[in-house]
Amino acid sequence: MNDALISFHDVGKLYRNGTIALAHVDLAIRAGEFLTLLGPSGCGKSTALRLIAGLEKASSGQVERVLPHKPGTIGFVFQEPTLMPWARIHENVLLPLRLQKVPAREARQRVAEVLALVGLEEFGKAYPRELSGGMRMRVSIARALALRPALLLMDEPFAALDEITRFRLNDDLLRLKKELATTIAFVTHSVFESVYLSTRIMVMAARPGRIVEEIVIDPALPRDQDARASVSYMDYCRRASRALAGAAAELPPQAEGSKTP
Ligand SMILES: Nc1ncnc2c1ncn2[C@@H]1O[C@H](COP(=O)(O)OP(=O)(O)OP(=O)(O)O)[C@@H](O)[C@H]1O
Numbered sequence: 001m002n003d004a005l006i007s008f009h010d011v012g013k014l015y016r017n018g019t020i021a022l023a024h025v026d027l028a029i030r031a032g033e034f035l036t037l038l039g040p041s042g043c044g045k046s047t048a049l050r051l052i053a054g055l056e057k058a059s060s061g062q063v064e065r066v067l068p069h070k071p072g073t074i075g076f077v078f079q080e081p082t083l084m085p086w087a088r089i090h091e092n093v094l095l096p097l098r099l100q101k102v103p104a105r106e107a108r109q110r111v112a113e114v115l116a117l118v119g120l121e122e123f124g125k126a127y128p129r130e131l132s133g134g135m136r137m138r139v140s141i142a143r144a145l146a147l148r149p150a151l152l153l154m155d156e157p158f159a160a161l162d163e164i165t166r167f168r169l170n171d172d173l174l175r176l177k178k179e180l181a182t183t184i185a186f187v188t189h190s191v192f193e194s195v196y197l198s199t200r201i202m203v204m205a206a207r208p209g210r211i212v213e214e215i216v217i218d219p220a221l222p223r224d225q226d227a228r229a230s231v232s233y234m235d236y237c238r239r240a241s242r243a244l245a246g247a248a249a250e251l252p253p254q255a256e257g258s259k260t261p
């Protein structure tokens with residue numbers, strides 16, 4: 001696949017308890033794109049991200065990387081901001097840089113830079129508890145960006161936020177992506193969010209976790225608050241919703257399975 005950073009070739013993931021989390025997945029993440037995995041709970045989205053990150057191994061097939069396999073190349077943002085509550089914001093963002101032995105002066109500079117990028121330059125000295133949920137998520141994004149990852153993985157980062165905050169962070173994320181020219185692989189349940197953010201959506205179905213449809217979104221689709229009500233935006237949303245509903249309809253009635261968090 002040309003300019004793919006990561007490619008899955010017929011990848012399967014079988015957990016020890018017998019759950020087939022992924023089956024026959026072919027997927028490529030291309031440089032510069034905003035790729036979203038959209039699917040119902042339990043369809044293997046997080047598993048796919050963990051395989052991309054190299055946090056887990058495939059049971060079958062191959063995961064091919066063009067990215068150097070070293071810490072910091074891939075940034076990961078989880079659904080919960082996972083900040084250290086006892087440490088100030090700038091220390092939270094500094095930690096991965098320290099672990100990577102980035103020289104102190106450069107590290108401080110980078111912390112200031114990424115906090116400014118996410119609009120929190122005034123909050124370096126605050127503690128996480130003094131920040132709103134949306135601000136904490138911004139810190140978490142800043143922390144992931146501090147290592148200047150070539151690929152940013154985001155697992156339902158905005159799911160716990162109210163809609164207004166979520167919309168604002170969607171816009172922030174698109175701006176950051178443009179400014180940093182980074183590649184993003186994103187996971188969400190939300191059709192609307194996936195269409196708003198992505199250049200390409202992979203719709204997934206569960207049991208076994210698999211890709212059922214690819215939706216390529218015109219990069220020229222306007223991404224602003226007015227665009228959320230536009231005809232072309234709604235057309236994409238309808239298409240993604242149909243793909244999701246089609247995938248769900250394939251399930252046997254008793255298929256609602258157990259889920260390990
Ligand atoms: N460590 C594990 N051991 C066993 N089964 C697992 C493990 N992690 C996930 N699973 C199972 O694999 C399937 C896919 O899980 P995964 O977490 O990747 O789904 P998901 O699409 O991210 O779901 P959600 O939207 O709820 O986060 C589920 O059936 C889940 O129960």
Ligand SMILES: [Mg+2]
Pocket residue numbers: 045046047155
């Ligand atoms: Mg998940």
